[in-house]
Every structure is written in C-alpha cells, then in structure tokens.
Amino acid sequence: MNLIKPRKHLLGLAVALCFASSALADNEAFIYQSSDAGALEGNTAEITQTNTGGNVNLAVIEQTGLLNYSSILQNGLWLEGYSFNTGNDNSVRLEQFADWHIAYSEIIGDDNIVTITQDGFYNQTEVIIEGNTNDAVVLQLGEVNEAFATFIGDVNVAEIEQNGNANWTNAGFTGNDNMFFSFQEGNDNQAGMFNLFGNANEFEAEQFGDQNVAGVIGLTGDNNAVYVQQDGLANAFIARSVSGNNNVVDIKQDGFDNVFLVEPLDGDNNMVLIDQTGDSNLVEAPIGLVGNDNLIDMRQDGIENYALITTDGDGHNLTLYQNGELNNAEMSLSGDSNDGVIYSFGNANYAGIVLDGSTNRAEINQLGDDNFALIDVIGDDNEILVAQSGDLNEILINSEVAVSMNTIDVEQSGDLNLVDMLVEGSRNIADILQQGDGNWVLGNNGYFALSGDNGTVAINQIGNDNLVLGEQFGNGNIMNITQLGDFNTAIVTQN
Secondary structure (H helix, E strand, O other), X not given: OOOOOOOOOHHHHHHHHHHOHHHHOOOEEEEEEEOOOOOOOOOEEEEEXXXXXXXXXXXXXXXXXXXXXXXXXXXXXXXXXXXXXEEEOOEEEEEEEOOOEEEEEEXXXXXXXXXXXXXXXXXXXXXXXXXXXXXXXXXXXXOOOEEEEEEEOOOOEEEEEXXXXXXXXXXXXXXXXOEXXXXXXXXXXXXXXXXXXXXXXXXXEEEEOOOOEEEEXXXXXXXXXXXXXXXXXXXXEEEEEXXXXXXXXXXXXXXXXXXEEEEEEEOOOOEEEEEEEEEOOEEXXXXXXXXXXXXXXXXXXXXXXXXXXXXXXXXXXXXXXXXXXXXXXXXXXXXXXXXXXXXXXXXXXXXXXXXXXXXXXXXXXXXXXXXXXXXXXXXXXXXXXXXXXXXXXXXXXXXXXXXXXXEEEEEEEEEOOEEEEEEEEEOOEEEEEEEEEOXXXXXXXXXXXXXXXXXXXXXXXXXXXXXXXXXXXXXXXXXXXXXXXXXXXXXXOEO
C-alpha cells in the first residue's frame, strides 16, 4: 500500500510550513531553483540537518533546469525529505538516519539518478521517474520498511535492498529494457513488479524469512526474466496476467508450506523453472500456459506436495519431479505435439495426465508404495508410457471418445499391481509387462477392453497368482499373452 501522499503545490507547502512552524519547533528547509533558457550550467542544492534530540525535521528541494543536483542528509527523529527535479542530467541523493523517515523523489527528464538510504524503523520511500536511462537505488535497514519505484521510459534500472521485518517493495515500469532487483531479509517480506510493458525486463528477488511474497502482476513483453529465491515458512510466488514470448520464470522455494501460482502465462517459447524443497508445497496453474513451445520443469522435495499444471497450445514440454510422501501431481495438455512427464519417488503418490490432441506424449514413473496413475486420452497418435515399482500400484488408462493409432506401454514391478484400461478406437497398441506377485489385468466390464479394429495387445506376466481376463472388440485385432509363474489364469474374448 502506498502511504506517501502525492507532491503538494509549492505555495500550499510553504503556507503549511508557516502554519506548522510552532508545532514543528525544529529544523525546516526549503529550496527552489530555476534556470532560464540559455543557461550554461544548472543548479546545485544541498541540505544537511542534524537534530538527534528533536522531534520533526523537514527538507524540500525543487529544481527546474539543466545539470541539477540535490542532496538531503538528515540525522534525527521523524525526518522527511522530498526532492523534485525537472530537466536533464539530474542527480538526487537522500540519506536519512534514525527512526521515523519518509523520502520521496520525483524526476521528469533524462539520465536521472536517485539514491535513497534510510536507517531505522518505519521507513518509507517512493521514487517516480519519467524519462529514459534512469537509475534508482534504495537501501532500507530496519523494520516495517516500504519502497516504491515507478518508471515511465526506457532503459530504467531499480535496485532495492531491505533488511528487517514486514518489508514491502514494488516497481512498475512502462517502457523497454527495464531492470528491477530486490533483496529482502527478515519476516513478512513482499516484493513485486506490476503493470510492466516492455521487453528484456528483469526482476530478481531474494527473500529470507517467513511468509514472504513475490510476484509479477501484469507483465506484457518479450525476453523478460524473473528470478526469485525464497527461504523460510509459508512463502508464495504469484504470476498473474503475464503475456509475451521468450520469457523466463525461475523460482526456488526452500521451507514449509510454499506456494507457486500462475494465472496464466500467455505466449510462445517461455520457460518456467520451479524448485520447491520442504513440506506441504503447492504448485497450481489452473489456467496455466497458453501458447506454443513452452517449457515447464518442476521439482518438489518433501511431504504432502501437490502440483496442477494446465497448458493450451502446441509443442509444450512439462516435467515434474516429486520426492517425498503423499505427493499429488496433475497435468492437462491440450493441443498437439506436447510432452508431459511425471516422476514420483515416495509413498502413496498420485499422478494424472490428460492428453487432448494429437501426437502428444505422456510418461509416468512412480517408485514407492501405494502409487496410482491415471491417463485420460482424447486424440490420435499419442504415446503413453507408465512404469511403477513398488506395492499396490494401479494404472487407469481411459479414452472418453474413439481414438486411433495410440501406443500404450505399461511396466509394473511389485506386488498386487492392477491395470485398468478402456480405450476405444482403431489401430491402438498396448504392451503390458508385470513382474511380481498377485498381478491383475481385468476385463468383462472390470475394465480391460481395447475396442476398434486392427489393435494389438501384448501382456507379459512374470510371477505368481496373475490373472488376465481381457476383451477386444472389432476386426483384425491381435492379443498375445505370456504368463510365467504359478496360479495364472488367462481368459480372452475377441469379437
């Protein structure tokens, strides 16, 4: 929340100072400078205030002209500074020490530089720049700090560093080639980039503490990069209304109860990298990626992790690694030539992939106990690979509509494995390998049915107490069953 009021009119400010002189009872400073047309040199203004035992200090500088320089140094309690510059080649430096600070700088022109340093608690900073080739650096030390930066122009740079608790910072850009860096250390930190239009922008944030929030809201442009590292408890990253091409989002979260939310990322050739370490982490992108040739690489290491990613477009590449217990992963790929892979290493994992389109590929690898894999297929020429190693594994493959020329490859290693499959269509191929005890491949509405014409099914069971019922409907189908072990039963029905 922006707690700094907009700049007052100088006349009104002077009147306010006159009426408030008795109340302030301490240092006050006001400087106004202007350069006429044709002036060879600009203005220079410096204000130094030292009042360690006072109450309220105030310094105001406004400059209009060329080659302006303004500097405010304050040392005391309840200090306020302001600097307004209009012109070219302006430089502003504000330094404040003690407890209750407000620093505010507004520049309109080119090649401007603003540096604000605050020390104490309850600091606030607002920097507003309109022009090109601007540079703003804000350093805050203490608690309950707030920093704001707004750029309208090109080739802008903002660097903000905060050290303390309950810090907040954001930067809004309108232009090209902007960069925003933020470093926060403490608890309840928040950093974000909002309403950014342009290309080749960069946002970097490092947050150490609990309940940190970092986000990018309203980013439109190409070749932008977002790098966020969060270390603590209950961290969150939010990307909303991000559109463009060749963007990179790289998020690393280390702690407990971390959250990654995307709503949505729209464009082509984007890269999203997610690394979560800890317990109860969440990745959720219900709207997900909209566009073509995007890449998502997710890693979750901990207990009770959950991930949901949805894509709409062609040529997406999604990979998810989960290492821990009670993990849950879901992917939905809509379009053609998409690739979705889920690796689960742990106990009681669930993995589900929905393919809606043609020439898509789905792969699920589960290593652990009580795993369950679900694949829903809508479309043709898809490739499905499922491998499970552990106990009580179950695979369900289903097609709600008739599909053709899909390839299904299933391998299970462990005890009490189960394959349920209902695929309707023609020229589909299924290859099932089960190694262990008590394996099943069901049928007779239980379901193992591969409907259509010219389908091929190969089932190989190695172990004891295996059962195959099976069913196949259509013409020109082939079913090949091999059972090695004891107490095996095979019943085949083809129509």
